[in-house]
Amino acid sequence: MQPDLSSYLFIGAVLFVCGVICMATKRNAIGVLMGVELVLNGANVNFVAFSKYTALGLDGQVFSLFVIVLAAAEAAVALAIVLNFYNNHLTVDVDRGNKLKG
């Protein structure tokens, strides 16, 4: 398979869809986080592919750098929240976090 723009976009689409399914179906909070990471990686693949195969130029790579940095920050905060949730509920099942339910 010769790499071209469409094949990179297909890979990005597969990563994105897997991430969305992971976010929607996993009941473990850390599994949900992994889904978010997959989605962000799909977006990064698209950025880098457009940076190489279109006139977007270097901007796509700069954006994917920012995405990587923000994903690291997001993971740190989300893990802190998950640890707090675990301390309070003694589980990481996201279905148990229903205290605000009316």
Next chain:
Amino acid sequence: MSWFFTIFALAACLGAVAVVISQSVVRMAFWLVVSLGSVAGLFFLADADFIGAAQLLIYVGGTLVLLVFGIMLTASGPYMKIPASPAETVVAGLIGLMFLFMVFSTINDVDWNGSKDRIMAASGQTEKPAGFDDGSEGNTLRPLGFALLGVRPDVKDGAGYLLPFEIASVHLLVVLIGAAYLARAKRRQDVA
């Protein structure tokens, strides 16, 4: 080259699917390592050498280690596996396949080369910007560094990224302080 691309593409996609399928969180973390590492290989093949290295360092080396620490701290005994109900799995698989089909058909329908020509005509460029998308080069470190400092020698009238870079720096600092504050060990206050 194309062999490498096929291998990395298959590993990235199959790793992502395995993340969705596997039940144990630890196995999910392992498949995520496979998938993200292969994506780094794809970045190298797309002449984005610095992004690939950053992906390996920050994602595989940093974020995933953080996730594994989270698993170690929270996955105790019966909470290693929290299974979803079969009906949920079937519905999620169906919706995922439909979504994937939609995105694939969209990618197939768009005329990417035509849109590239239109963008280049609209922005007044006659040839692709040099220095990073030429397959023989792939040396993006210097232009990326210049771009983050707000200088764009490779683009005519190009704007740099100094302000987003500073915002991201401050954001990272605030986030790390906030995370340490959130995850601190609290004193237990027993209500008598």
